[in-house]
C-alpha cells in the first residue's frame with residue numbers, strides 16, 4: 506500500500522497560529538496571571554523549532570500530531586521557567602570562603618535590614634538633616650573608616666605632614682579604585698611598577714590595561730622574580746608621578762626572589778616627593794595573624810607603614826558588599842573626589858547602606874556578625890563535629906563516607922597560601938562517578954556546590970551555614986535513594 510507523504514505545506518497547516526493558541530482557556534488564564542507578553546513569547550518560542558523541523562523534513566504527520574498534543578504544556582512550562590529568577594542562592598560546600606564565582610562575601614544580616622530600611626523608602630543619602638543643605642553621600646561611611654583607620658594610624662600620619670589624617674572614598678569595585686587613583690595622580694605621566702607585580706586578577710583585571718585606560722604610562726622595573734628599591738630609584742625621572750605596589754593576589758613567586766620592603770619604598774617615595782599607592786586587593790580590616798595566617802598585610806599595616814593611598818575591595822576580606830575603597834592621605838583623597846571619573850564610578854545607596862552596616866559591626870567589635878570573618882574563625886574541631894553529624898545521618902549502603910583532614914581556602918585575592926585547616930566530608934557513591942554525584946548535588950534545590958578530588962566528592966562545611974547542614978543531608982538522601 507503506497508504511503509501518503511504529507512507535503513510540508515500540509516504539515517504547516519496543522520500548526521495553530523499564536524493567536525489561536527492563546528484562545529485556549531488554560532493559556533488565557535495563564536496570560537491573565539503572568540502577563541500576555543510572556544505567553545506570546547513562549548508560544549512563539551515553542552512553535553519556531555517545530556516549523557524548522559518541518560522545513561528540514563524531520564517530522565512526519567504522526568510526529569507533528571504528537572508535538573501538538575504537548576504544545577500547551579510546553580508553553581506553560583516555558584512561561585514558568587522564564588519568570589523564575591536566574592540569580593538564586595546556592596550552598597557553597599567548596600570551603601573557598603571568598604569564592605568570586607559564588608558571589609564572594611555573604612552579607613551580614615544587619616546589612617540586609619539596613620538596606621531594606623533605607624532603600625525601600627527615602628533617605629538622607631545626600632541631605633544634611635541639620636542644615637537642610639545638600640550633603641555628601643560618603644559621609645555615611647567616612648566617619649566609620651576614620652574610627653577604624655585614622656584613629657588607629659594616629660601619630661604615624663602627622664609625621665607625613667598630611668593635615669587631616671586618613672580619609673576614605675568608595676567606588677564601584679577595587680578595579681575602579683585603581684583606575685581612579687592612577688588617573689587622578691598620574692594622568693599623562695609615568696607610574697613605576699615592579700615586573701613581578703604586573704598581575705592579572707580573574708575577570709580580566711590586568712594592571713597594564715588599567716594603566717593605559719587611566720592614561721598613565723607604565724614604567725616597568727626589575728625582573729619577574731627580583732626587583733630592588735634601586736631599580737625604582739633609577740627609573741625616576743621628571744615624568745614620574747607615582748610609585749605603585751600591587752599585591753600578588755593569586756600567585757606566589759618562590760625561589761630566588763627579592764622585593765623591596767614597604768618601608769624602603771616609603772622612604773624612597775618621601776625622598777623624591779612622590780606618592781606611593783598600594784593596590785592591596787583584599788584589604789583586611791582585621792589582623793589575619795589572629796587566625797594563623799601570616800604575610801597578608803591589613804589596610805592598617807600599610808597605612809601605618811606610610812603608604813599614601815591604599816585601594817581594596819569591599820567584598821573580599823572585608824566581608825561586605827562589592828565596592829572599591831581608596832583610603833589614605835586626605836589631600837590626595839580630596840583630589841580623587843574632585844576627579845569627574847569619581848562621579849562615573851560612584852556607588853548607590855544600597856552599597857552605602859550595606860557598607861555602613863558592615864563597618865559598624867567592626868566598630869562594635871562584632872566580628873562574628875560578618876559571615877566571611879565568622880567562617881574564617883571557625884575551628885577545625887567544630888567543622889569536624891558538624892561533618893560527623895551530617896555523615897552519621899545518612900544510612901545508605903551505596904554511599905561510602907569518611908571525614909578527613911583538609912584545607913579551606915580564604916580566596917578572593919588573599920595570599921594564595923592563605924589556607925585554614927579543616928575537616929572534609931569525603932563521599933563516594935556506588936554506581937555514580939564523583940563528577941556525576943557532584944552534578945546531581947548541583948542540580949538539587951538549592952544547588953550544592955562541591956569539590957571533586959581523586960574520585961571523591963568533598964564537602965567542606967566551613968562555608969556552609971549551620972542551618973544548611975540539614976539541606977545537605979536531605980539532598981544526599983535523595984541522590985542515593987536513602
Ligand SMILES: *Cc1c(COP(=O)(O)O)cnc(C)c1O
Pocket residue numbers: 678679680681706710751752753754784785786787817818819828829917918
Ligand atoms: C581582587 C583584586 C583586584 C580587583 O578587585 P575588584 O574589587 O574585584 O574589582 C585588583 N587588584 C588586586 C591586587 C586584587 O586582588
